[in-house]
Amino acid sequence: MFEDILPEPASLAEADDAALVAAISGWARAESAAAARRLAAVGELVARRTRGTDAVNRSRWSCDYWDAAASEVAAAEQISHGMASSQMYLASALRERLPRVAALFLDGAINSRVVATIVWRTALITDPYLLDAVDTELAAIATGLGPLSAAKTAAAIDALIDRYDPEAIRRQERDARGREIVVDTRNGENGTTALWGRLFSTDAAALDRRLTQLAHTVCDDDPRTLAQRRADALGALAAGADSLACACGNTDCPTSGGTDARAANVTVYVLAEQAALDTATDPGFGNGDQPPPAPAPKTQARPARAGAIIGGGTVPAPLLAQLINGGATVKPLRHPEGLPAEPHYRPSVALAAFVRARDLTCRFPGCDRPASYCDVDHAIAYPFGPTHPANLRCLCRKHHLLKTFWTGPGGWHDIQHPDGTVEWTSPTGHTYTTRPGSRLLFPMLCMPSGAPPATTSPALPTAVRGLMMPTRKRTRIQGRVHRINAERALNKAPP
Incomplete structure (x- = not known):
């Protein structure tokens, strides 16, 4: 609906600055409208998959009707099951709880960030009349929430909810219950992986001090910076080590403790070529503040390919060689081409x-x-x-x-x-x-x-097959109602 009024990429070179800014704004609105239409389709699919006696009969299945619908959404968008489930929850809330906010989203008047914040902050409202009133007022102010920061947007929404249903505000207890650590193995880069999270302040202080202590258990010749040693100390801590393996490479290192705890105490499956295993160890790889090495001559052989962690991420060949030298186990993997089928159910x-x-x-x-x-x-x-x-x-x-x-x-x-x-x-x-x-x-x-x-x-007939499905203690709907009522009860309790 925006194609006729916004310039195409091929014509942007001829547009003036004002037209470029207008294009950015216009296509951002088009993006929001497209996202709203995608979620509307997701919401309709969820509504269809959750209707009928079949959905009721399978509502206690471990892999229930919601999971079945999520598999279709995930396959259609090529996203994970968890991301698909999140979209389904968002789509269902817009369809069933917040129709006026959904209408603004369809017009592209508000973006996905604002919509997700509104859905989350209003999730504890259970009275349909109060929810309708909040939806009406949110639709009136939502277009002004876009320029606000995430924190200010949440505060503005909470202020509105507080007027109608104080027990439905997401309070500080939610922040404590929402603590987590995320290891982003899906987006590793060059043998490194991002890590972030939220801890209790006491735990964060203890972790910070412990990493610093481990970082100072190496000798003065260790080539790593303090920041690099703190990062490596987290891996050593995960392996149950009491000290950080020194990377100086000196045979007479006073802090040398034999095998590297990361190589000997934790099982991480890494798939690698033989060339990577034959790579010479390099204690200076990725360490210190030294500039990167000069480009290799064009006649030099291709460097060994990094190993692939089964589960996400890569291990550069020099680091893989260090881990093997530190005690990591190497097992050859044989291709089973030409081998007969095994005569039993469980594979060897x-x-x-x-x-x-x-x-x-x-x-x-x-x-x-x-x-x-x-x-x-x-x-x-x-x-x-x-x-x-x-x-x-x-x-x-x-x-x-x-x-x-x-x-x-x-x-x-x-x-x-x-x-x-x-x-x-x-x-x-x-x-x-x-x-x-x-x-x-x-x-x-x-x-x-x-x-x-x-x-x-x-x-097998569906009825017979279904007898073998693991079941839930509560249906998905019952579980959601229980969580909402429990959080409302916490909000109602005196401080």
């Missing part, structure tokens, strides 16, 4: 290791759950399908349950190829193709490993 340790190394993550569309935490699933159920790499793939527990119980007519089904490629077909007939995570990093692992016998397992 070697076969399961190969499948996890080949896939790296859950193989459902959009899911990036590390293979280390996934089940090794038979594409064609055993014994109708063999225990063979062409018939095995990694699925997280949620998507394993989905593939097992939300199948048959009107459900999900898939076809796996000998190279590990999986073609998924959703309940609506849309198809999604996922390929092993090692395909670009270690293509040798994705060589066809033979084809399993062409057969299919007989479909």
